[in-house]
Amino acid sequence: MAFWTYNGLKFGIKSVKFPKENDFYDGFISSVKINGQKCLSQDKTAGSPEKSSEFQCRKCELACPTKAINLKNLAGGENGKGAPALKPLDANRCIFCGLCIDACSNIAGAISYSKDFDFGIASQPYADKRKAFKKSLFVKHIDTGSCGACEAEINALNNPYYNMHRLGIFITPSPRFADVLLVTGTFTKKMSDIFFNVLDNIPKPRYVVLTGSCPLTGGVFENGFKDGGGNKGLLFNNESEIKKLFEEDNVIALPHCPPNPFEILNVLLLIKNGDFK
Amino acid sequence: MQKKFLGDYEFIWGPVRKGVNESILYEFLSSGEELHNLDITFGYKKRDVRNVLAEKGNLYEQVLVVERISGLHAFSASLSYCLSVENFFGLADKIHKNLQILRMFFAEAERIRNHIENLSEIAESTYIQVPSAMYAYYAEMLKQLFVKFLNSRYLMGINMIGGVRKNLSLNDMEFIFNSVKSIVNSVQEIIKKNMETKSHIDRLKTTGKIDMKTAKRFCAKGVVAKSAGINPDLRIKRPYLLYGDTKLNSIIFNDGDAFSRYMVRIGEITQSLSILDYCLEMLKKNRFNNTSDYFVNMKEIDERTKKHGFGYAESSEGPIFCYAADFDGSVFKKINIKYPFGNNYKLFACGVKNTMMMDFNINETSYNFSVAAADK
Structure with missing residues (x-):
């Protein structure tokens, strides 16, 4: 077994520095994001999203196999009125198939993969918000x-x-x-x-x-x-x-x-x- | 349950087991060291896949479901589904050679990844943690390579009816091949050192032995069959895609024990690398440029010529068959997918009798089951 101990030491430390640094590997994906500025879903000439009578482009919404995209929420987010707006892409439903990105790539390029940890993990109510565990x-x-x-x-x-x-x-x-x-x-x-x-x-x-x-x-x-x-x-x-x-x-x-x-x-x-x- | 003798006792293990495992129930009859009988109960993970597939809105949505029946065999399963649909539409001859080569390339890449992961599990089951961690590290490197070019660590979302969805260039393919080659070379170094580790090899030899007769009786598939002297490899017996041109040799061992299964996996890693090399050479020869240049125009599909479509692909653990019928204009209402694990589980339950309880983990790991595929 000394042989493997030696080989293990020779192999060296291969661990990432995460969470000290966000040293993710190339191509790491954590979420899909919709850029409201680029998105052609609303008629931007109409002034506000409410005035826009119908969606101009809904290709991503129609392509999504799990119905994760709702472009009406994008309008709410852009408007910035009232309570925190619902996200146009429901991360709980997204399966990373990339069909929305493909659908949008030749039109507006508004949808892309992202590296940010932004998937609403704290979406549920918590009974206990204190630090619950002292050690491991x-x-x-x-x-x-x-x-x-x-x-x-x-x-x-x-x-x-x-x-x-x-x-x-x-x-x-x-x-x-x-x-x-x-x-x-x-x-x-x-x-x-x-x-x-x-x-x-x-x-x-x-x-x-x-x-x-x-x-x-x-x-x-x-x-x-x-x-x-x-x-x-x-x-x-x-x-x-x-x-x-x-x-x-x-x-x-x-x-x-x-x-x-x-x-x-x-x-x-x-x-x-x-x-x- | 088998007849109990004085001193025999029954105990259950599952469906929630130690570590991170899929849900399955094992019922043992043992007298301490020796395992007399094993009953396996499935059904904890049934997801009603057949009806889920029938409810989908288009063919690509069906591909997404087929991939997720067993995530570790996503590419092979989607390939067998796509081949069956292409067979139904009479598209099989219209798929460009370069796309067929790409499909072969990724099918073999998936095989390499699965075998390396299994080598890691086998090393862990024999309690040699260092090589286990090294194998796991290289399997991780492969997954990271896949996500860099294909946006999926498990090769999901690549196959589509009529070709390959991801747009790749020859440079990308060359980079992927060189990276896989370097990973496989590193893995082979570990394998070489591992073969000199007596405690590892001794525990694998004669463990979970099955003879050819038993393997044939239970219609053993894939690695398990190859370890018992049977060659059911569809890439050789009934070549699909361009496997007929690769002149593959059968990798067969005759002992039928965990060591033979281990050796089959090692042999297949080398074989798959040579297929990747062949694929790259062919792409260069065919002046492959970009995947998008070779897509089949789906508007050119002929009117339905068959009542049903049939396709198959050899995954890392054995053949995956797909039968598609009842096309309603948008999806197939009847899809049957057969994985190799159903047969192998029956063989496992039989082969495990009168083996040592201590070796159960090694024996189970050497089969590399996917409960999700058997329990869909």
């Missing part, structure tokens, strides 16, 4: 019907590049020792009771991170099991148990399909450091 963070994972890509991304956090252990974050086999429950998958009926059983065994304070589009909105599988309630995910689920979960627990939405390891790490670090506002 233990994470339990539960798969409720995923494709395996989210699991691969969570597993990637253990590789030398992300190396989440250096930040005091560990995967635990037992819910009894867990601080965070990472949920992946469409939240199938068969996994529902098992999910609540696992959750009941996690001591409070605890966080539930809905990882990926599937547990949020059902992702591309939204139309499944229509007779049995559908693969709707958790955000728009009206079952009393799930409503109670959102009321009583700290639920965090981490969208995209699959979410990048940097995004997962960012959320876990925010929980660990008590930085959610």
